[in-house]
Amino acid sequence: MLFNSLDFALFLPIVFVLYWFVFHKTYKSQNLVLLVASYFFYACWDWRFMFLLLFSTLLDYFTGLKMCESTNHNNKKIWFWLSIIINLGFLGVFKYYNFFAQSLADSVAHIGITLHPWMLDIVLPVGISFYTFHGLSYVIDIYKNRIKAEKNIVDYAVFVSYFPLLVAGPIERATHLLPQLQIKRSFNYQNAVDGMRQILWGFFKKVVIADNCARFADMIFNNSEDYSGSTLIAGALFFSLQIYGDFSGYSDIAIGVSKLFGIDLLRNFAFPYFSRDIAEFWRRWHISLSSWFRDYLYFPLGGSQGNTWIKVRNTFIIFGVSGFWHGANWTFIFWGILNALYFLPLLLTQKNRTNIDIVAKGKVFPSLKELFQMTTTFALVTLAWIFFRAEKMSHALNYIGEIFSSSLFTIPKFEKMGVALTLIQVILFFIIVEWLGRENKHALEKIGLKWNRFFRWFFYTFILFLIGMFISNEETPFIYFQF
Incomplete structure (x- = not known):
């Protein structure tokens, strides 16, 4: 269901009326309306991928609970890495498997070895990169003791699948969206x-x-x-x-x-x-993704602290990963590297915050x-x-x-x-x-x-x-x- 479609023009008023005039007495009933509407919205793309969305939601929900229940750090770490590996594993299979398989075949062909890799004939689930990053940020924040695990499954499911942002962002944080879902909303004209x-x-x-x-x-x-x-x-x-x-x-x-x-x-x-300048551009373009990579990848790597080598390394990692996030193609990776080259002089001369x-x-x-x-x-x-x-x-x-x-x-x-x-x-x-x-x-x-x-x-x-x-x-x- 596209925003710019007749279907959405009919869908939105119906959800609006149910939300404000039928199930408006408690925030729990409002959240239930949003959850049903969000799952219907996503199922309109391809109902089969609903199972992937549900699995991802349940995985991170129960992982969060298990991490909070863990009495020692090793158990917490096991649950944390289990969620990270499975989430990135699904993303890798659907989005990147064919790219890596073909790239390997092309590489060994230069030394006379012919490979015929098995390629997956599958459709990329719409929004998978976005809702996967929702779940990853939630799990990471719990692991870092920034938030507690959400016990209400409906509230958490709405956080992951809220229909306005489900298929193309913005990439939300639990610290920002979940508190809004846990209070009754009143209509503000x-x-x-x-x-x-x-x-x-x-x-x-x-x-x-x-x-x-x-x-x-x-x-x-x-x-x-x-x-x-x-x-x-x-x-x-x-x-x-x-x-x-x-x-x-x-x-x-x-x-x-x-x-x-x-x-x-x-x-x-x-x-x-x-x-x-290019640094200002990246503070203003796709802000939710840029800030996600900054907080969950760039800062843990050391950010712009340390010696010149660390600064250069982190810059190329963050832009390279950003390019790869956009698609399994060397063009996206080079696009990211090119932006790193643009950004590097500003960083090294300390003019990236000018x-x-x-x-x-x-x-x-x-x-x-x-x-x-x-x-x-x-x-x-x-x-x-x-x-x-x-x-x-x-x-x-x-x-x-x-x-x-x-x-x-x-x-x-x-x-x-x-x-x-x-x-x-x-x-x-x-x-x-x-x-x-x-x-x-x-x-x-x-x-x-x-x-x-x-x-x-x-x-x-x-x-x-x-x-x-x-x-x-x-x-x-x-x-x-x-x-």
Whole structure:
């Protein structure tokens, strides 16, 4: 069930009514509604994978209880590693087995050995990376004595499977979400209205920006050998906007929907394309994943403490693992390594915490220096996205090689240029709204609140008009469902 589908448009009001008007007397009954709704939501993708979700939930639930009941550290450690190994084992089989098997066969082929590995013909369970990380953080926090095990199975199951974030995040923490599930929620009109504004902007980013940029990005990337360097740059720019609009659009919808149920989710994007360096970009892009790797991998490895070798090692580990998390392909791993190379000079010169505040805070326009920094950072990020989007390494390298050819200085030419020019005008509107809202939690949080009611509603209606004008006849899945 996609957020941008008729099914979800029917599903959400039904759950809303049941949650607030039928089973609203206690938080336990509210949680039961959320659990049933979440399992139904997930079963709509493929009911067979429900068993995997249930197994993962029960595994970590009972592991948490057993760790808290353990009277000595060795027993606690056994339960801890049992959960870690099984969770990562399932993730490895479904997501990475074929990659490792094929990579091994390709490696030994260079020394004259031919292998025919047994490959798994299975579909990647949607959301497996996200709900696995929910469970892992919970188990790790119990092991580190940061939290106690949750005894209520319904509350814990909702934490793992809460439908707004189940298939593509944000990646929640038990310390943040569980306490909200253990108190009765009361309907807050202002919070719900803010949620609706965030949902509106999320749909705009997905349906208008991401889906329409995807048409041109796919056309250019899939036929890159037929286009000039300047056109390939246009393709890379379209993909940069596609992946941001798609993933941050999903996060906006998820966070906005959750506000309708009185539950706050972790922020996942903070206008990353307005970043002045790559370190700031990674503090603002996919925040819940970046902070997860920081807290559960980077800091335990020593973080940025220690000698230069440790700093370099940890930087490459964290970015390499982040790339591998996104997919079983060398392109993702190289994308992570490239970002590590971007980040390393800032870390070694201790300038990775230079740009902490919001760019041009309190100002309408950035300075020339800030504009140059944002443009440079965006160019580096876009270059890295080429590896993220390419089917394989050779495709990415050929794509970049053609960009830096003599055809770079030609005028971009591709099919449906007229449609693209119209889309570019809408993209400019999108950038302006994002820029004006960059100091808030989401773009529409405060824009228009002090306007005359007529102009405010005209603004919202205009956004709805653009959604209706640019929406596709086909339901387009979100990019991060594949991760």
